[in-house]
Amino acid sequence: MVVPPVAVLLVSCICFPSSLAALYTEPRQLPRHTYDYVIVGAGNAGNVIASRLSEDPRTSILVLEAGVRASWRAWFLSWYQHSRPICDQTACPPFGNETEHLLDxxxxxxxxxxxxxxxxxxxxxxxxxxxxxxxxxxxxxxHQYGSSEDYDKIAEITGDAGWNWDNVKRNIGKHEKIVPPADGHDTTGQYIPANHGTNGMLSVSLPGSSQLIDSRVIATTRELSEEFPFNEDMGAGISATTYLAAAINRPNVHVLLNAHVTKLLRTGTIQGVPSFRSVEFAGKPGAPSIIVTARREIVLSAGSIGTPQILLLSGIGARDELEALGIPVVVENPSVGKNLSDHVLVPNIFRVKDGESLDALFRDPALFKAALDEWMETKRGVLASSMLNHMGYFRLPSTSSIFSTISDPASGPKASHWELIVTNFYINPKPGHIPPETGSYLGLVSALISPTSRGSVTLASADPFAHPLIDPNYLTTPFDIFAMRETVRAVKRFAAAEAWKDYIIAPFGNFSSDVDADLDAYIRDQASTVYHMVGTASMSPRGAEWGVVDPDLKVKGAEGIRIVDASVLPFPPNAHTQGPV
Known part of the structure; x- marks a missing residue:
């Protein structure tokens, strides 16, 4: 069982190769336009598929990526308004991976x-x-895998035993390579070696730098062991630096950047089923369209937003939605883009005494530069770990009043309802929020892991370069708001443990009240996302009239398209989604 932990395995940064052989930036550079497989998206899933397929040297693969390969670490010190890149693809501190700094x-x-x-x-x-x-x-x-019950539930939903945890976990050895943490500390009792691979593709490790609050977290799990039990193992990566790096120098793999896929093209009919073998793409709005062909399959790995958008643009979706935009219907399937689900978070912040938090690191360019220099020279120090050293997955009490009217939405009786993320600094991802300029803080972020709210991705127009309408429909069911309310109460109990008595001063924010209405108002004002969107091209049983793909991930009602990304997961896993994908 891969279940509720507090200790967490985090990924170590892997350097990107200095040269990429078959990497192209313009369509005219492609040596041909026909391949065995065309993979749409060089992300977490697409790179794994490219690596696996290219192990057969007789198989040709083209990967189309809408994005770029650049010195994307240039934004790393944007906090301090540095004008020059200090971090490139061969020097990337794990602490620097933050989505918020990519805006615009x-x-x-x-x-x-x-x-x-x-x-x-x-x-x-x-x-x-x-x-x-x-x-x-x-x-x-x-990097985590989630609960074993996640996979058993998928097997139950799809009617395919191949998705059972006992079958899926066999791939861990091929996928994962556990390596020592950056600081070389003794990891005895911090993870279970038998749960991990040692010869796989992706290097994973425990946190490479301890923090002063670590002992307080562990002490709390001992004091409040019934509610917050310690688990030494939950089961950590950048796919472009592992799977794609392994595949890119193989002569049978070509990767094209700046390739925005506009639609998949029907090329015929096989036994009465529309067949898709061609992919249309362009470099930018107004640029000429280019078409490439897959002899065997198109693998759609564009993610939970991009994948349904491409399907809809290709005429695969709800008839009324497509006809309203003048898109010819090729495969009628109203499930495309529906069933969107996501993990929701609330940043519960506490004011603490000065001395142990990392807040000063973010405010003082000299301190941050010193930490960066240490990492650049030794690969050690505070930047050798990710943003957190501890997280946990927990259940609501079985006696919770909500279960008298609503069935438990968790994937199983041991799977979680919510996650606790501990950060040793002020954290509030609410857009437009400005962090305080002084003080020290502790973040006890709570996240809803088994939401029942469902949303959608739909087309705003038939323009393939226009963003779709993304409606996660957060916190719109009784269970979801109840559960989030209870996570805030649980966080306050966690913070009241003896281990924090001489450290936490007071809550920082409007969550001191224990009145339901007050907590609900706080949650609805502060909640945002963990960026774990799934479900928009969900799996279902073969022959089912709902769902987008069969258990083998082939698109229902079409021939030649397989989807491999988070969109096929029918519900959010008990994990950050990178590992399961």
Whole structure:
């Protein structure tokens, strides 16, 4: 069982190769336009597929990536208004992977969610990496697999036992390579070696730098062990630096950047089923369209936003939606773009005594530069870890009043309802929020892991370069707001442990009240996303009249298209989504 932990395995930064053989930036550079497989998207999923398929030297693969390969670490010190890049693809501290700093840059899709009725009508950016590696190149570098019950539930939903955890976990050895942490500390009791691979593609490690609050977190799990039990193992990467790096120098793999896919083209009919073998793309609005052909399959790995958008533009979707935009219907499927689900977070912040937090690091350019210099020279120090050293997954009490009227939405009786993320500094991702200029803070972020709210991705127009309408529909069910309210109460109990008595001063924000209405108002005002959108091209049983793909991930009602990305997951996993994808 891969279940509720507090200790977490975080990824170590892997340097990107200095040269990429078959990497092209313009269509005219492609040596041909026909391949065995055309993969749409060089993100977390697409790169794995490219690597696996290219192991057969007789198989030709083209990967189309709308983004770029650039010195995307140039934004790394934007906090301090440095004018020159200090971090490139061969020097990338794990602490620097933060989606928020990509806003309004060429490395982000710059999506925005529609006004959210469950969040007081607020709208905000929804970051997605537009770069080699996709969002795995710009995320917080947390790698987990989730609960075994997630996979067993998928097997139950699809009627395909191949998705059972006992079958899926066999791939961990091929995928993962556990390596020592950057600081070389003794990891005995901090993870379970038998749960991890040692010869896989992706290097993972425990946090490479301890923080002063670590002992307080562990002490709290001992004091409040019934509610916040310690788990030594949950099961950590950038796919562009591992899977794609492994594949890119193989002569049978070509990668084209700046290739914005506009639609998949029907090329015929096989046994009465529309067949798709060609992919249309362009470099930018108004640029000539280019068509490439897949002899075997098109693999759509454009993510939970990009994948349904491309399907809809290709005439695969709800008839009324497509006809309203003048798009010819090729495959009628009203499930395309529906069933969107996401993890929602609330940043619960506490004012603490000075001395142990990392807040000064973010305010003082000299301190940050010293930390960066240490990492550049030794690969050690505070930047050798990701943004956090501890997180946990927990359940609501079985006696919770909500369960008298609503069935438990978790994937199983041991799977979680919510996540606790501990940060040793002020954190509030609410758009437009300005951090305080003074003081020290502790972030006890709570996130909803098993939401019941469902949203959608729909087309705003038939223009393939126009962003779709993204409506996660956050916190619109009784369970979701109840659960989030209870997570805030749980966080306050966590903060009241003896381990924090001489450290935490008071809550910083409007969550001191224990009145339901007050907590609901606080949550709806502060909540945002963990960027874990799934479900918009969901799996379902073969022959089912709902869902977008069969259990083998082939698109229903079409021939020649397979989808491999987070969009096929029917519900959010008990994990940050990089590992499951």
């Amino acid at each position: 840059t060429p490395y982000d899709w710059n999506y925005t969610v529609t006004p959210q009725k469950g969040l007081n009508g607020r709208t905000f950016p929804y970051n997605r990496g537009k770069i080699l590696g996709g969002s795995s190149s710009v995320n917080y570098m947390v």
